[in-house]
Amino acid sequence: MGLDVGSKTVGVALSDALGWTAQGLETIKISEEEKEFGFERISEIIKEHEVSKIVVGLPKNMNGTIGPRGEASQFYASELEKLFGLPVVLWDERLSTMAAERVLLEADVSRKKRKKVIDKMAAVMILQGFLNSQI
Numbered sequence: 758m759g760l761d762v763g764s765k766t767v768g769v770a771l772s773d774a775l776g777w778t779a780q781g782l783e784t785i786k787i788s789e790e791e792k793e794f795g796f797e798r799i800s801e802i803i804k805e806h807e808v809s810k811i812v813v814g815l816p817k818n819m820n821g822t823i824g825p826r827g828e829a830s831q832f833y834a835s836e837l838e839k840l841f842g843l844p845v846v847l848w849d850e851r852l853s854t855m856a857a858e859r860v861l862l863e864a865d866v867s868r869k870k871r872k873k874v875i876d877k878m879a880a881v882m883i884l885q886g887f888l889n890s891q892i
Contacts, residue, residue: 758808759884760799761850761876762833764789767799768876770884771806776891779884781877794833796840803841811837814850814883850883857882 759779761768767785772778782802785795802808813834816826823831831847838845857878861871 758802758806758810759812759814759848759880759887760833761814761879761883762830763787763876764829766876767795768878768880769799769802770877770880771802771808772884772888776888779881779888781874781881784873784876789829794836796836799837800841803843809843811841811843811845812848812884812887813837813845814879815847817849817851819851846887848883848887850879850886 759770759772761770765787767787769782769785770779771782773780785798787793787795811834813830815823815830815834818824818827834845834847837843857875858871861875861878866874
């Protein structure tokens with residue numbers, strides 16, 4: 758399972774059984790401010806899809822340092838590990854949202870629709886990047 762963690766949403770992607778391709782599943786609404794992280798829904802997805810590993814996008818600065826969003830992703834990943842006991846991998850996602858935006862623009866998806874699927878698409882980019890590195 759691949760996750761693109763933001764302050765208001767978490768994009769979710771899953772791989773096929775062989776671990777070759779990533780498909781977008783959904784976008785979970787969360788509230789970082791109110792400490793609502795969507796872990797209940799993530800638990801349901803893990804059980805329903807027999808998830809064995811979680812890949813969390815780690816947004817690094819272009820110079821490789823980790824800023825506030827990266828620290829938030831690290832926190833989220835450590836909470837996932839504690840809650841579910843699954844291996845959690847942090848994956849450099851510096852350009853995943855930009856790449857997802859470009860794919861959606863090239864597909865001529867309207868701005869309104871892009872906003873709804875961008876996090877899910879970014880999760881696909883994160884998970885696919887990780888899967889490709891395993892080959």
